[in-house]
Amino acid sequence: MSIQNQKPDGHNFGTFTGVFLPSILTIFGAVMFLRTNYIVGQAGITNTLIILLIASSIVFATALSISAIATNTPVYGGGVYYMISRVLGPALGGSIGIVLFFAQGLSIPFNITGFTEAIVNDYPVLQAHYSAILIGTGVVLFIIAVTGADIAIKFQYLIFITLGLGIAVAFGGAAVNFSKNLFVVNSRPAESADLIRLFAIFFPAVTGMMAGVNMSGDLKNPAKAIPAGILYANLAALLIYGLEIVLSGSGFSRPELLQTPYNVFVSHALFGMKFLVTAGVCAATISTAMGLFLCAPRVLQALARDRIIKFLNPFGKGYGKHNEPRPAAVLTFLLTAGVLIWAGKNGLDKSGISSAMNVLAQSASMFFLFTYAMINIAAFVESFGGNPSFRPRFRFFHWGVSLYGAAACIIAAFLINMLTAAGAALLMLMVFFYVKKTELEVNFGDARHGFFFSRVRSNLVKLKNTRHHAKNWRPQLVILSDDQYKNRLLVNMAALFECRKGIITLAAFQFKGECGDVFTIRENSINAMSRELNNDFPELNYETIVCNDYLSGLSVFLQTHSIGPLKPNLVLMEWPASAESKQNAVICLQTIFSLKKCLIIAGNMNDSMLLPRKNIIDIWWRGYANGSLMLILAHLLSLNPGWEKIKIRILRQAAGCIEKDTAYNELARLTEASRINAEIVIPVTNGNFADVLREYSADTDAFFLGFRRPDKNNSALPDLQLIESSLKNMPPFFLVSSSGEADLLA
Numbered sequence: 168m169s170i171q172n173q174k175p176d177g178h179n180f181g182t183f184t185g186v187f188l189p190s191i192l193t194i195f196g197a198v199m200f201l202r203t204n205y206i207v208g209q210a211g212i213t214n215t216l217i218i219l220l221i222a223s224s225i226v227f228a229t230a231l232s233i234s235a236i237a238t239n240t241p242v243y244g245g246g247v248y249y250m251i252s253r254v255l256g257p258a259l260g261g262s263i264g265i266v267l268f269f270a271q272g273l274s275i276p277f278n279i280t281g282f283t284e285a286i287v288n289d290y291p292v293l294q295a296h297y298s299a300i301l302i303g304t305g306v307v308l309f310i311i312a313v314t315g316a317d318i319a320i321k322f323q324y325l326i327f328i329t330l331g332l333g334i335a336v337a338f339g340g341a342a343v344n345f346s347k348n349l350f351v352v353n354s355r356p357a358e359s360a361d362l363i364r365l366f367a368i369f370f371p372a373v374t375g376m377m378a379g380v381n382m383s384g385d386l387k388n389p390a391k392a393i394p395a396g397i398l399y400a401n402l403a404a405l406l407i408y409g410l411e412i413v414l415s416g417s418g419f420s421r422p423e424l425l426q427t428p429y430n431v432f433v434s435h436a437l438f439g440m441k442f443l444v445t446a447g448v449c450a451a452t453i454s455t456a457m458g459l460f461l462c463a464p465r466v467l468q469a470l471a472r473d474r475i476i477k478f479l480n481p482f483g484k485g486y487g488k489h490n491e492p493r494p495a496a497v498l499t500f501l502l503t504a505g506v507l508i509w510a511g512k513n514g515l516d517k518s519g520i521s522s523a524m525n526v527l528a529q530s531a532s533m534f535f536l537f538t539y540a541m542i543n544i545a546a547f548v549e550s551f552g553g554n555p556s557f558r559p560r561f562r563f564f565h566w567g568v569s570l571y572g573a574a575a576c577i578i579a580a581f582l583i584n585m586l587t588a589a590g591a592a593l594l595m596l597m598v599f600f601y602v603k604k605t606e607l608e609v610n611f612g613d614a615r616h617g618f619f620f621s622r623v624r625s626n627l628v629k630l631k632n633t634r635h636h637a638k639n640w641r642p643q644l645v646i647l648s649d650d651q652y653k654n655r656l657l658v659n660m661a662a663l664f665e666c667r668k669g670i671i672t673l674a675a676f677q678f679k680g681e682c683g684d685v686f687t688i689r690e691n692s693i694n695a696m697s698r699e700l701n702n703d704f705p706e707l708n709y710e711t712i713v714c715n716d717y718l719s720g721l722s723v724f725l726q727t728h729s730i731g732p733l734k735p736n737l738v739l740m741e742w743p744a745s746a747e748s749k750q751n752a753v754i755c756l757q758t759i760f761s762l763k764k765c766l767i768i769a770g771n772m773n774d775s776m777l778l779p780r781k782n783i784i785d786i787w788w789r790g791y792a793n794g795s796l797m798l799i800l801a802h803l804l805s806l807n808p809g810w811e812k813i814k815i816r817i818l819r820q821a822a823g824c825i826e827k828d829t830a831y832n833e834l835a836r837l838t839e840a841s842r843i844n845a846e847i848v849i850p851v852t853n854g855n856f857a858d859v860l861r862e863y864s865a866d867t868d869a870f871f872l873g874f875r876r877p878d879k880n881n882s883a884l885p886d887l888q889l890i891e892s893s894l895k896n897m898p899p900f901f902l903v904s905s906s907g908e909a910d911l912l913a
Contacts, residue, residue, distance in 0.1 A: 179387040186379035186386065186396025189458045192323055193375030194404045195330055196455030197281025197524070200337070200448040201429050203372070203408065204415050206365045208424030211356040212416035218366050219373075219412060223405045225579070226373045228572030229539045230401055231564050232546030233380060234394035238560040239549070242389040246381030247542060248466050254545040257475045262598035263541040264470040266591065267377070270534030271463035272499055274371060275456050276506035277527040279304050282452035285429055288519045289445050298511030305507050308453070309500040312460040313493050326454040333447010338411060339437030341418035353416040357425070367583040368525055370532040372408065375455065376400055377535075381462035384469070385489070394561050426518055460503075464495035471495070475602050529583060533591050536580040543572035552620070627731035637910035642669035642803065645728070645735040645764075647676075647721070647755075656772040658704055661739050663776075663810070664767070665706070666803040670733060672708045673700070676720050685713045718754060725762050735764065736908055742770030742891075756904075760876045765796055765909065768902040776869060776899050778809045785863065785870035786845075788819040788834065793873030795911035797903050801871060802843050813868070815845040820852065820859055827851050841911045857893035869899040876904055 180186075207215045236242075236250045243249060247267055252260020283301050287294045311322065356362075376397040383389045415424065415431075423431040429448065433441045470476065471483030482495040510523035549557045550566035580588040644661050661671050673696055677688050692711035700707055710728065714720030728735060738759050743752040759766050784801050788794045798817070805813045817834055821827040827849045834847045850859050864870040874890060894900055 180382065180385050180392075181387055182392040182396045185382050186392045187400050188323055188327060188379075189382055189461070190376045190379035190397055190400035191403055192327060192330065192451075192454035193378040193458045194373060194400060195334065195407070195451050196372065196375065197278045197448075197452045198369060198372035198528070199334075199408070199411065200432060200444075200451055201281045201284060201524070202368055202528070203411055204419065204424045204428035204431060206369055207353065207412055207416045208421050208428070209357050209360045210362055210365050211360070212350065212354045212412060214356050214360070214362055215365075215369075215412045215416070216409065218362065218369055219405070219408050221575075221579075222366065222370050222373045223401065225536075225539060225572055225575050226376065226401050226404075227398075228568050228575070229542050230376060230394075230397045231561075232543045232569045232572060233376075233397060234561040235546050235559040235564040235569075236542075236549065237380075237383075237393040238390045239557055242383045242393070243469075246383040246462070246466065246469075247377060247538065248381075248469050249383065251541055251545045252473065252475075254549055255541070257473065258599050258602040259541065261470065261473075261475045261602040262595040263538055264466060265476075265598050266534050266541075266595055267381075267538045268463055268466050268470070268499075269502075269594075270374075270531055270538055271377065271381075271459045271466065272502045273506065273527055273531045273534065274374075275308075275459045275463070275499070275503045276301075276305070276510060277371065277524060277531055278452040278456040278459070279308070279503070279507060280510050280521050280524045280527065282449055282456070284515065284519065284521045284524065285445065285448040285452070287515065288430060289433065294515065294519075297514060298508075301507045301511045302504065304453075304456075305500065305503050308456055308460050309496065309503075311457065312464070313491065313496050323454055323457065326450045326457075329446050329450040330454065332443050333445075333450060334407070336437045336440050336443040337432040337447060338414050340432065340435035341411075341414040343437065344418035344435055345414070346417060349420065350413075350417040353421060353424070357421065363582050364529075366579070367529040367532045370579075371528050371535065373401070373404055374531075374535045374539075375404070375458070377538075378455075378458040378462050381465055384465060390560065428520075430519075460496070460499065463499045464492040467495040467498065468492035476598070530587065532583060533580055533587050536576040536583075537588075537591050537595065540573045540576035540580075543569040543576065547573060552622075627733070631732040637908065640736075640799075640909045642666075642737050642800075643733060643735045644669060644671045644737045644739055645725070646671065646673045647738060647740040655700070655703075656774070656776060657739065657741060657769060658700060658707065659777055660769055660772070662704060662706065663804055663807050664737075664739070664800055666806050667706070668803070670708065670730070670735075671704075671706060672710055672728065672735065674724060674728075675709075675711045676717050677711055677713050679713050679715060688713050717751075718758065721755060722758050722762075725759065725764060736906070737765045737767065739767045739769065741772070742768055742902075756876070760904070760906070763906045763908070765906050766902075766904045767800070769899070770894060770902070771897060771899045773899060779813055779868040781866060781868050782812050783814050783816060783867040785816045785818055785867050787860065787864075787870065787872045788817050789873050791911075792905045792907050793903050796905035796909045797871035797873065797901075798841065798843060798845070798911055799909050800901070800903070801845075815843070816848050816867075817845050818848045818850065818863055820856060821849050822853055823851065837911070843911075860893060861897065865897060867898050869901065870897075871901045871903055874902050874904055 203215075206218070210218060233247070233250065236254060240250070240253055248260060248264035251263050279301060282304060283297060286300060287297055293300065379396045379400065380393055383393065386392045418435070419431050427434075433444045436444045467479070467482050468485060471479040471481070474480055474483070482492070482498060484494050485491060486493050506527070510521065510527070513521070513523040515521055546564070546569040547566050550564070550569065580591070642665050644665055646657060646661050658673065665671050675692050675696060677692050679685060679688065689711045693709045696709045710724070712720045712724045714723070725735065725738075740755075756766065784804065786794065786797045786801055798815070801815045804810050805815065817838070819830045819834065821830050831847055831849050838845045838847065848863065850863060852859055860872075872890070890902065
């Protein structure tokens with residue numbers, strides 16, 4: 168069952184229990200007791216406060232984005248993953264779901280490592296059992312997590328009280344030792360301070376709101392609980408961490424902060440209650456790890472239930488009354504255990520500090536930053552795109568906030584570690600393209616459509632009010648077809664001429680009959696063309712004209728078809744086969760030309776046109792208007808993959824040497840001015856043009872030939888018949904007639 172149709176079957180927690188409590192317990196984790204003092208010692212009070220403010224600004228921007236999304240759309244299980252996938256679509260949602268799972272999965276061993284570091288520093292006799300304590304703690308937390316969120320949440324009330332007492336005793340001890348001199352000295356950074364590295368170590372401290380957001384499937388009212396819970400949690404984090412930075416910097420010397428960042432809290436505990444500091448750090452790290460052990464499997468479960476990454480499908484199963492994600496919890500534990508084994512092998516340094524913990528902090532920061540960036544991008548797309556459906560009840564939001572959040576996250580990630588950031592981005596891209604290549608049955612109604620619509624609308628208005636110049640000419644092709652869309656060669660040629668620089672519309676004409684249902688006829692025709700061609704030609708647009716006769720339908724279509732100021736300027740059709748179709752074609756040409764459209768008639772089409780074999784294209788120059796368009800089209804062909812080595816030849820028949828020199832010089836100046844590389848060939852002969860054409864162009868990939876426009880008396884029909892007799896058994900050709908809009912020298 169897709170999660171979008173899933174009936175919520177969680178625990179119905181409220182704001183405090185379901186969002187604020189898991190968030191605040193995750194925020195007040197290992198960094199608070201084990202690393203903040205070290206950061207203050209390195210960066211100084213002032214710079215550490217700046218680090219806190221920058222990190223908090225990113226988190227608050229993200230919290231506002233989350234609040235806007237959560238109050239605009241129903242949020243079920245999966246939290247942040249669910250929100251992003253419903254806004255940006257399954258491919259981006261799947262990629263960020265994997266990144267978020269890894270961010271939280273790495274944060275679990277990060278906090279367990281912090282817990283173990285504190286225990287063995289308090290009780291050195293346990294240092295020999297460092298690895299065993301790491302693994303054992305992970306096993307115990309896993310067992311608690313799989314027994315259900317009910318037990319874990321109840322367990323967290325006790326942790327919350329213990330943590331509060333531990334913080335009070337630790338901060339109280341620092342406050343008692345307050346010294347103005349220490350405040351002044353410690354306001355300045357140490358000589359070796361690396362602020363970017365210190366930011367990376369600190370950032371996981373403020374990412375705890377994800378623990379609350381990712382409990383969305385277990386909330387009674389996510390739209391109400393999520394904004395209130397995460398904003399209050401982040402505000403509390405800003406105040407408490409700010410207080411800690413000032414108190415520690417004012418109460419402890421720099422050597423104490425750097426060499427014994429945790430033990431300095433223990434040794435200066437208020438009223439000598441060292442055990443409460445130990446209990447507090449244990450509560451902080453264990454509660455954070457526990458919260459993440461609840462969240463990470465739920466993200467994976469939601470991702471698996473959407474069935475967008477097939478090999479994850481087994482992890483979508485839930486058990487018990489509250490749909491506990493046990494298979495996902497097992498995978499989370501295996502990831503945790505693997506990292507803990509690695510951390511155990513690295514051990515502690517002489518100061519009792521785990522280097523593995525710092526590495527895990529930076530890695531988790533990287534994944535969280537990318538997750539936050541995507542959350543902000545999702546909110547930006549919704550708001551800036553102007554979707555009428557984006558009506559969040561949360562009013563304290565502007566797209567500029569989410570834009571800042573996204574930019575700050577990406578910049579911070581690459582400043583911390585360019586290689587790791589590139590690795591995280593590569594992981595996201597791999598998942599993204601994997602999902603894109605998978606046939607998806609899910610449709611989330613994501614906001615990208617609204618965003619793209621907004622950009623298209625804005626640009627169409629600007630384009631309409633911009634004066635057109637010939638230098639901005641682009642091919643806006645219409646392929647005329649009745650049932651000829653099955654002829655992929657014509658569509659292929661249109662794509663080559665368009666060369667990702669214009670617009671292509673495939674037009675089919677269907678006849679209504681006496682009692683035809685216009686809507687059904689039209690929809691069936693468009694759907695048939697789309698099924699046939701869309702996979703190979705995603706740039707193709709489709710239109711069907713239901714009419715009583717072809718000529719009137721063509722006239723109405725060419726007059727009315729447009730996307731605002733974007734109107735077709737180039738018509739592509741096949742060479743008429745029968746005599747009757749030639750007669751009708753001339754009438755069609757009159758209609759096309761009367762509406763000032765350029766025309767390409769393609770003939771002798773075969774598979775050789777898909778990729779050139781002779782690497783030669785000829786242009787027979789018989790006048791500037793047609794010649795200009797032909798040379799532009801040949802140039803566009805040469806820009807396509809596989810056509811780069813094509814040689815363009817411009818040929819013009821001359822009666823004598825003087826005429827040859829004149830023609831050559833004229834064409835040389837033209838090619839120089841047009842900045843198109845072309846070889847000029849001037850056959851000197853008074854012979855029949857058809858014979859000259861065969862002599863020079865019989866061994867090419869294709870050739871272009873201009874033709875005159877028919878007048879009211881259909882005088883072009885003999886011209887077409889003459890051309891046809893000259894082109895039998897020749898390579899593919901393109902008869903071109905220009906309206907004069909495409910100017911080679913513009």
